[in-house]
Amino acid sequence: MKIIGQLWRFFSPFKFRMALSVLLGFSTIAAGTGLMFTSGYLIAKAALHPSTILLLWVPIVGVRFFGLSRAVFRYVERYVSHDLTFRMLTRLRVWLYEKIEPVAPAALQNTQSGEVLTTLTGDVDTLQNLYLRVVAPPLVGVLILALVYVMVAHFNLPIALVLLGLLLFAGVVVPFWTHRLSQRDNEGVIQSRGQMYTELLDVVEGMTEVVSFNRMDDAFARLEASQAQLSWQQIRLSQVSGVSVGLSAWVQNFAALAVLVMAIPLVHTGHLSGVTMTALVLTALASFEAVGPLPAAFQSLGQTMEAARRVSALAARQAVVRDPVWREDRHRHVTMTSVDGENSLPDDTDLPNEPGASDAACHPMPAHYNLLVRNLRFRYQESAREVVRGVSFDLPYGKHLAIVGASGSGKSTIASLLLRLWEYEGSILFGDGELRAYNAEAVRALISAVPQQPYLFHTTVLENLRIAKPDATHSELEQAIALAQLSEMIARLPEGYETLVGEQGAALSGGERQRIALARVFLQSSPVLILDEPTNGLDAVTEQKVMSAILDAARSRSLLLITHRLVGLAKMDEIVVMQEGRIVERGAHDVLLAQNGIYRTMWNIESQVIIA
């Protein structure tokens, strides 16, 4: 019920358009029914050879009107309903984005990454058809049923009741029953589909192994078995579909017969005219157009509710990182209150509660840019193990610190915590204030970062750079590009800065994507830089150039370099080595090498790799 309430919110601004669209849909089918009614009336009346053609004038006009108007109604109806769908889609997207933006990345990434978004894609596609497939058909159907009932009852009540009953049987009982029947088989099909998909994925991604070990026959036999299972399930499901189609065809024609059988005695006794009987038989046949789309609507209903439930669950998530709420109390002191869902709204209505209104006025900024991290702890989920386990380090303004360690040691997580993407335990002091006491946006304005997997949007190179600085001048762009060693690439691209980078930057190489992310950071002049594997995917020569550009750009800024490559670390002020969420070694490059510990081992291994 709550979900229906939420869905209604999407419709409510479009009540008028929706009513219009339903009315047009109703008129379309009504015109079709009317056409058959008047046609039947016309020819029956004509068969009685009336003395003058004038008696046929009304039915002839009716036939012509309905014959012409139906197509017009249908055309306008399609136009209005599609327009409505697009308007709702806009609303759905904006609403969803506004809900997800504050909870990202936590809401999108703590389960198997990607999966949430893929489901979401499908769900939004399903929801965008909500009106056309689920909402409109039953509403139109109800109106048509009412019309048919009133029209037929005008001539004879029992016939009207029987026809109504048969229409309801075709429009409600058959869809509901077959839906129930198919549910059991549906689960089987979904399971077999899942199995088939996994097998296919496995075989395609593991093709090298399968072929080189000569195991094609085994793999193929497995696929064949999965396919046989899937086909068997689908055949079972097709039985249900067959029953539904068969019953629908039967009911429609049976209704015409039933109307006829009931009308015959009435005509014989003179209670009903033969003309009306002819018209009613034709009406009965035509009226079933209204219930035709209902089985499909029923099937879609389940999927739609499921999609709506998932989307609303996602949208209902609470942000993990919440900005402090600052408000002026009666003594004109700025205090911070804890944020807790609905309760966070100020009680006094005269206080500014628009976040933007009070932001600039009373939100503090760090007094200086020294970062002090003390006993930092973090786990992604309450049940999961800690990935950062009590890490402490100092990054005084202007100093350069490197965090090294194998993948999974927790070093990238620290970057996310400093950027306020996740909530932390322990303490991070930024200019004497606790990091969580600042607005997240204020923190991010002072810290520039290259994330571990930088994201490129499917737009031009230029737009991808401008994310970092929307008002960047051409010369600023040129400079950032040169520092990131990308000038050559820009010159080579067919349309230079205006070249589309493809989905997720697919048109560029991994190293080029990395350097675009780096150029973004070079565009900004924030006091703190966090670079997570900035030279990933670069060849040795470019790597050295990029590293010296980084050190150059960071000359009077703080730099936190997160890496597993040890090249160039000699120039860092301090290096901390992380293993399983803890700092295990720390010191300058030479000191660490002399220690003969993990850092030394890593160094030895790296020196042995001569060509990547």
Added chain:
Amino acid sequence: MDRRLVREVRSVRHLLVLTVALGLAAGFLIIGQAILLARVVNAVFLGKQGTVAVWPFLVALFILVVLRGLLGWSSEITALRLAIRIKAELRLRLVRHLFRLGPAFLRQEQSGELVNTAFEGVEQLEPYLARYLPQISLSTLVPLAILVVTFGRDLLSGVIFTVTAPIIVLFMILIGKTAQSVTDRQWKTMSVLSAHFFDVLRGLTTLKVFNRSRAQVAVIARISDDYRKTTMGVLRVAFLSSFALELMATLGTAMVAVGIGLRLLSGHLSFVDGLVVLLLAPEFYAPIRALGAQFHASINGVTAANRILDILGIQPLGLEDKPEGEVLTGVPLSIEFTNVTFRYLRSRTNALTDASFRIAPGETVAIVGPSGAGKSTVIDLVLGFLQPQSGRLSLNGVAFDNLSMSWWRDQVAYVPQTTHLLHGTIADNLRLARPTCSTADMEAACRLADAEAFIRELPQGLNTVVGEGGAGLSGGQAQRIAMARAFLKNSPILILDEPTAHLDPESELGIRTALELLLQSRTALIVAHRLPTIISADRILVLDGGRIVGQGRHVDLLRAHPLYQRLFTAYTGVEVAQGGGARI
């Protein structure tokens, strides 16, 4: 496209014929029902008969109605069965073809897209196969039958049908064609739009880091709304096709009704004939209109079908297995490349040019070179995943084309750079190398590959499920399982692509030791990235731009080969001392 797919249908042609036959039978029932209904109405209305007199007709009608239900049921399940059969056959054919095309082909494509085509793409064929395909015949046959009946009863109505039907078809073709390209374009922008939305969602973290995420709300609203406006402009035209269809069908019915009415009035037509034709009028247009609707419903399927048929049309790049191919038993094997040149299909340059070298039995040959030098091409050629455009690969003098590929692959253990573990237990993955091996064999191999310790720590040991949805193993652990497979296979030739990704120190050491063990008494071809592997190789091939630019031992190359020196210094940052020794 239609014809190519119909050829696929050949094996299940009887089902298609049956579906059409059932549909046609339903068409005859429609005609019979119309005639009976008209007769009963006529008898009661004009003949003043009671229920008793028309009883036999009513019973006959009831039987017809039941039969129509049964036909609806049976043609639905036949049509769906037809679709299910073809889908299954096509999917398996596609996968079999992907096997023929092999790993080298897959590497050039996006594996996600291929899986999607084989899975969702094939499923999307259903509306096309089950509905559109039978409807093509039905939309001609049923109206034709109705037309014959109509001409027999009322010439003028028959003429109206004959004139309007081709106009409808003409409209369908004329407007349908333009509408088609319009709809295509619309769907393209539609997917661009939905792609934009998800692009923004995927990149949300990046947007957030740059404090740009809130500004996107307005962008999304604006783009969606712009899109709605342009699309509605397009749809205004596109919907005209269905408007024309609808108009001709209802107008046709209306014209028939008015015409019949007027002729009844003048006594030129009997009521029964008039009513039969009127009852049949909507049924005459219904199948033609259905064809249009089915066509739109199957557009996705048509797109998918084109992609599937395209893939099926691609010729394999590699060598196909010849069961009757030559088998060399009991002799030491030596591989020889003679002037081998290879170029990928869509490439403008050679991946490998004029390569000649020989790997003697027991020899370890390392390949080094910058990325894109042709190292993986050499390996793909040796594995038979590719075959050269010119030159010759031979084994003990026998050309690779004449070898039995399945025998050859049994002689080679291949350890790729990144190992894909198949969905199943670790034991299943190990048995890939030798299906008959015992647990003891597996444990021994794991010990040799330094995989024993971490497997023991897993909850179910060797029976732990890995791969898709199973326990995630680290890159180093997966690599050690691949090594264990190589030990299990125990084949005379080893082909190995050294991992470049940084492994943790522990994995690194284990893999090094395992590699040394594997190399003993085997012929080996290694794409090498690490100094110890390179130093211990009997011979090093230096590749650059698809050509072999140098051969020899490490010390000699370091002294005399400029590219080799450059590769060496650039990465380690260590100066090459005079005389070849490196200070680390």
